[in-house]
Amino acid sequence: MLGALGSSALRVALLVAAFGLLAGALGGAGGKESWIRTAYAAAYTQFALVATATLAMVTALVSHDFSVSYVAQVGSRETPLFYTIISLWGALEGSILFWGFVLSAYTAAVVYINRARPGKLVPYATATLFFISAFFLILLVGPANPFKPVFPVPADGPGPNPLLQNHPLMAVHPPFLYLGYVGMSVPFAFAIGALLSGETGSEWIRTTRRWTMVAWGFLAFAIVAGMWWSYDVLGWGGYWAWDPVENASFLPWLTATAFIHSEMVEERRGMLRVWNMSLIIVTFLLTILGTFLTRSGILSSVHAFAEGTVGYYFLAFIAIVLFASFVLLSGLSPRLKSTGRLDSLWSRETVFFFNNLLLTGFMFTVLLGTLFPLVAEAVRGVKVSVGAPFFNQMTIPICATLLLLMGVGPALPWRSATREQIQRQLIPPTVMMVTVAIGVVVAGVHQFYAVLAFAFAAFAITANLREFWRGIRARMTMHQENPVTALARLVGGNHRRYGGYLAHMGVLLLAIGVTASSAFRMEREATLKPGSALTLGGYTVRLKDLWGREEPQRVVVGADVIVERGGAVVGSVEPRMNYYKTSDTPVVTPAVRSRADADLYVNLMAFERDGSSATLRVLVEPLVSWIWFGGMVVALGAIVSLWPAARRVPRRSPPGGVAVDEDEVAVAAEGAA
């Protein structure tokens, strides 16, 4: 029943998508209002249909309807309700259904927000979104149909992968990842729409920027949540392993980051227009490539490719998008003539230029390292893996330079900086950088890149904080405001700018956390009898007792562990091991005692059946929590940046000129005084 409902909703949705694609394209080409209205109506209809199918799947999961293939695959009567619901995205078919749901929601939102906007841009963009969703709907009615009937109906199912039902972050990381990943379809649709309609002016770039920021913010949050999940669940004490699945989520984030910087050069100065268009297209392609890599089974081995046909569909789709985008971009690039030119080397434009060079280089490095094993196996027939040292050696210098640029960019003005401006803006951060470098070396840090990272982060933090301070001071003198009001009005008056600086601060905190936790990480493993202890980094970790407990879906074995510091008991932790009844693979629950200065991470590795001893792995990782905090600050920065301006309508930039805003005038006045 639910299976038939879901299946037919998806089939009709595919027809609607095909029709909407046609209507949008005709509406864009002919400009006929009736076709455009039809395409927009199709977007809402498609959303209603895919939402119905998704709801049918959730209902089937919750009611344990094992006649539906996906429920038979991931459902189980013992799984708690919460994990039953979120198993919607736990396996291939469900995750593609969820993808289709998010895409149809984005399509409906784009149409709703832009429904009254004249011109051909939105109809073409809508048609592009229908093209993408048609592809996913083809997967859903064909090779990845989650609603296939199962006969005979099993009485119970195996339940979701134990790894996916062991931590509440599984309810956070995947949906946000999809919101970010799928969200990159919208800027792509607007890019194609702009090329086809020829409406490549400031309207296009503003709309695209906002949608990219939305997806970028979601993706940043999802990546950090994924790191946190990996840290809290997998028990190895790390958060990033350059695993292909991680890389797949990171690649489009890098090019999207490049875009949200370089698009400002287009908005302000009319340059880099073909480049920006290419970045958007590449970002979208990387999301599809990432989905292909993680869903086709190609990652574990090239030979796993034969297991599913989904991979071929993805390859065909990537080829079509790549070819069509290339043809459109090369054929229509005269529509993207630069209207501005570079005035001076000492300008924000130059910093953005190098920022883009580094970010795309970063992307190519990670892409190469990820795809190399596949290419080597396909071409030379050898099985190789690219080790984490490759990624670290390549990306640490890039990251360090990017940290520095994060401070130089905000400090330099557009167009051209005078000698006085350069001195006034760059000397204080440089002083701070040198002070911190000397400070950490004196404190005993001798790893070159750790010193460099801390020093550059200090430079950039100073530069970004100074931007806030300069604005606050200008408002205080000009409007006689107190500092708090001045800060609120400053940020309120220019969400984009100060949201961006806030995001910088988040990335910098994250970078400090990553540097400290990887450079000063301590690790020890020992087998302890109840009552005995091991010491590490000032902590004494004492095993008190071992215990076991039976739960409906699993058996839990845990260790009571006492944490002592400086001779006094400061707390207790409880690392556990979970044996799921439907799986032969136990899953650990590491115990993490998280503090601002350092995390104590205790993992139960092995134990004697009679409870006489347990092997514990203990790690002390300084500043790990700064990574999670930094990630939230980045997301907050994205929210601030996107917050609609309440007081005033965004001003159009005069032709060929520079958009003026109040704060910049204020800051300039302060500088001149």
Place this chain on the structure above:
Amino acid sequence: MSTRTTTKTILILGAVVVVAAFAYMLSGRIGNNLVYFYTPSELLAEGSKAYGAKVRLGGQVVPGSVKWDAPTTDLRFVMQDGKAQIAVHSQGAPPQMFRDGIGVVVEGKYVESGTFEANELLVKHSNEYRPPKPGQQPEEMYKSLIKAGAP
């Protein structure tokens, strides 16, 4: 006009330097960080060339060969691919799913004594997006612990 040309030239030069530095690093680094994958019989077929190189070795844990010494966290076992066997030694507790007959991948070096010194041990588990196979019920040993330790 001339300053603009100079600006552009400097910028292009800067870009070329960055890209060249990048290409240089890339070409050297990837070759040095490739880890080749062998099965026990393939590795033994290499003869003395196999000694000392960092490789990944994949195979099955020979049933009954696992010697885990908890007090010293020392792990020894034998790996096989149906044609040949290699003794493996590593430090640290094995992953929870490690057991007789399971497929494992170890990373490390094969040394002259005929032992593979592993510094990393990965158990092959099913793709993240595939559900686990219906497995055994929790074994009796955990239940014994429940009885012993339950309040």
